[in-house]
Amino acid sequence: MLGNAFFETGRWDRAEVALAEAAARACDEPERLAVALIRTASRLWSNAPVTEALTLNADALRTVTSAAGRRGLRINEGFIRTAAGRPDQGLALLADLETEVGEATGVDTWLRGAWMKPFALALTGRAEDALAWAERAHAGHRRVDERALVSHPAVQHVPLVLALTEIGRPTEARRTGERAYAELVAADSLVRVWLAVFLGRTEWLAGHPATARRWWAEAAALARTFDHAMALRPVLGGLAACAAVLGDLTAAEATLAEHRALPPVPPGLLSAGEERLGEAWLLAARGQVGGARSVLTAAARTARTTGHLTGEALLLTDAARLGGARRAAERLAALARTCDGPLAAARAQFAAALAADDPGRLLRAADDCQAVGADLLTAEAATAAATAWRRERQPRRATAATRRATAALARCEGARTPLLITGQAVVPLTAREREIALLAAAGTASKDIARVLALSVRTVDNHLHHAYTKLGVTTRRELARTLRAPAADVPPDHRDE
Secondary structure, eight states: OHHHHHHHTTOHHHHHHHHHHHHHHOOSHHHHHHHHHHHHHHHHHTTSOHHHHHHHHHHHHHHOOSHHHHHHHHHHHHHHHHHTTOHHHHHHHTTTOOSSOOTTTOHHHHHHHHHHHHHHHHHTTOHHHHHHHHHHHHHHHHHHGGGOOSOOGGGGHHHHHHHHHHTTOHHHHHHHHHHHHHHHHHHTOTTHHHHHHHHHHHHHHHTOHHHHHHHHHHHHHHHHHHTOHHHHHHHHHHHHHHHHHTTOHHHHHHHHHHHHTSOOOOOTTSOGGGGGHHHHHHHHHTTOHHHHHHHHHHHHHHHHHTTOHHHHHHHHHHHIIIIIHHHHHHHHHHHHHHSOSHHHHHHHHHHHHHHHTOHHHHHHHHHHHHHTTOHHHHHHHHHHHHHHHHHTTOHHHHHHHHHHHHHHHTTSTTOOOHHHHTTTOSSOOOHHHHHHHHHHHTTOOHHHHHHHHTOOHHHHHHHHHHHHHHHTOOSHHHHHHHTTOOGGGSOGGGTTO
16 A cells, blocks of 8 residues: 555656565465566566556466456556557557456456556557547446545546547537646546646647647646656657747757657657657658658557557648658558447548548538537638648639638637648649748758758749749748748848858
8 A cells, every 4th residue: 555655646666666665475366466566567667667557467376376366467467568659569468358347357446447448449440449438437436435445536537538539529529628637636636637638639639729738738747857768758759849839949949959868768658650740740840741751650660569549640631731642542441431429430531521622521521520529620621721722723712612611720829730721822833832832931041951851942933033923022031920930930142042
């Protein structure tokens, strides 16, 4: 109990001392099993390598002989592997967890497995099953709370927030998460850091970067207090992405510098790929959309190899938003067939519509995105539709699509993305003109743009001239103002090139 108290308050080293002594004193199987459950969780949440938790679990398995005890340790291994960023492996170990808490598995073992199983289900694309399991786990935890060492029953709402978000119900996820967060604050549970992590992710997917930033800042403050790098790594990536999308490039750079200084730890409940959101969106904010796409597609591959299908879909959708729709559309369509819920389908439709550059399809994609609460994707799809209608010389339809985009964008808390800031040209920019205009607006000289894009300086200047004409500007300062790039980023000797 002393080791558990240190664990629950984030004092990892003191917890390990107490739990190592408890392990030495344990004189029967129930005691060895109880110590192993707490000790492995404590090592997992600290910054120790995940192999330490797995070794402790394997050591306990060698001393436990009963069928129930060995089954409990297999469930615990499923907990460890899921929490350490391998939901596919964890789900296989948690497959036979009984649906109701009972004495066969043991209260604490069941609660641990029932907390982690909906994470594994949601991250591998089974959001409907995850929702059912999270609700079942919360109800079971309420019934046996007085007999449990596991933290407050509200912890079961952390995977519920994830499941509701992935199923396309962010408003309900937000309401549920905020209520549970207040309960965990009152209980002084360190698990609230993960609730703040997933509430930030919900708001990011909804296209609300300022609110996401507030939740992730809260999670970062808690993670620093507990020295919990597993939570801090994805949070800092998210904070940098929010800052970049809101135009605060100085904050994005500082946050990424802190991220780079963190010790290497398992990716935790989120894919290691999602950590790279900040790196990608800072590049995009600087106009380097090609580099941003490369980061996102590499991050998506990482997510896929670790079994995080929903993380892969998130990252590929962002790559599609930054000009990579044709390459991302096919994989997103495959993920929509694997992952349940309307969010996966909406992402696939969004990428396919961008790839086709068809205004009708783009507006239907805007409908799909709005239905799952993805406000920024809605605004981007409608903006792209308006651009396509203007190209086809359909001004009334273009105006209607612009109004649709404006209404959605009003809910996006000042977010600015390349799709939005280049969609206001009277005549649509080509993909190359858009890329060069964004780089120029961020203060990159023509010779440096030419080097980055492997073009001649003359070709860069020709594309830039065409972009000036379409946007109705004559200088780089006007270009930066039109595209809302930070004027301070434009060096004096390049402002009027």
